[in-house]
Amino acid sequence: MIAAIAAVAANGMLGREQWLPWDIPEELAYFERTVAGAALVMGRLTYASMDVVPEDSFVLSRAADLPLRAGCRRMPDIESALHAACATGKQVFVIGGASIYAAAWPYCRYFYLTRIEADFAGDTLLPAAIPLADWGLVQERQARYLERISGQSVNCRFQVYEQGNPRVLPRRGYG
Numbered sequence: 001m002i003a004a005i006a007a008v009a010a011n012g013m014l015g016r017e018q019w020l021p022w023d024i025p026e027e028l029a030y031f032e033r034t035v036a037g038a039a040l041v042m043g044r045l046t047y048a049s050m051d052v053v054p055e056d057s058f059v060l061s062r063a064a065d066l067p068l069r070a071g072c073r074r075m076p077d078i079e080s081a082l083h084a085a086c087a088t089g090k091q092v093f094v095i096g097g098a099s100i101y102a103a104a105w106p107y108c109r110y111f112y113l114t115r116i117e118a119d120f121a122g123d124t125l126l127p128a129a130i131p132l133a134d135w136g137l138v139q140e141r142q143a144r145y146l147e148r149i150s151g152q153s154v155n156c157r158f159q160v161y162e163q164g165n166p167r168v169l170p171r172r173g174y175g
């Protein structure tokens, strides 16, 4: 079962200067809790932004000689990465960034999306092409947290969307 997880601001921002546009520890803790023990699929820039990357992390890059930390494998395309992650037998989470969500969403059964209900400056947007409005909203809870850069409290909606008929991964080998 393949899922994606992202947090997005009201103005669609996902990222800023290779990190998140906001500083909300509770939101980061939710992400860490949700993906704990899973096989992770991520883009090369998201990988580079993380201090700690768990084993069974699959990193998308077209650079065959990309040096990676122990427990990580480079994958040349999204289908190979998802096949390899599924082969671990673990829950699979696609954790971004934007280019990886754009390539992976057709294969995802669930999309965990935290909507942070304020605008933030940034340089990376959640791809508008992901048709979440057509997916079912199967879980939602809200909480207010302090955003530490602005000093303002923000409302966060922790949503889970379900796609009725995710695309089946094409049968193929992976590297």
Ligand SMILES: NC(=O)c1ccc[n+]([C@@H]2O[C@H](COP(=O)([O-])OP(=O)(O)OC[C@H]3O[C@@H](n4cnc5c(N)ncnc54)[C@H](OP(=O)(O)O)[C@@H]3O)[C@@H](O)[C@H]2O)c1
Pocket (backbone or CB within 6 Å): 005, 006, 007, 008, 013, 014, 015, 016, 017, 018, 019, 020, 042, 043, 044, 045, 046, 047, 049, 060, 061, 062, 063, 075, 076, 077, 078, 095, 096, 097, 098, 099, 100, 103, 124
């Ligand atoms: N808010 C959130 O939930 C969230 C989650 C994750 C990331 N982010 C933020 O998003 C930003 C990074 O996102 P991004 O979209 O710029 O970068 P990214 O998706 O993390 O990485 C992009 C790189 O991945 C590789 N890649 C992408 N698509 C590929 C494909 N189809 N096949 C093979 N390789 C592929 C390429 O690497 P090569 O150049 O090596 O070929 C590309 O340069 C950061 O600011 C990060 O903090 C936010």
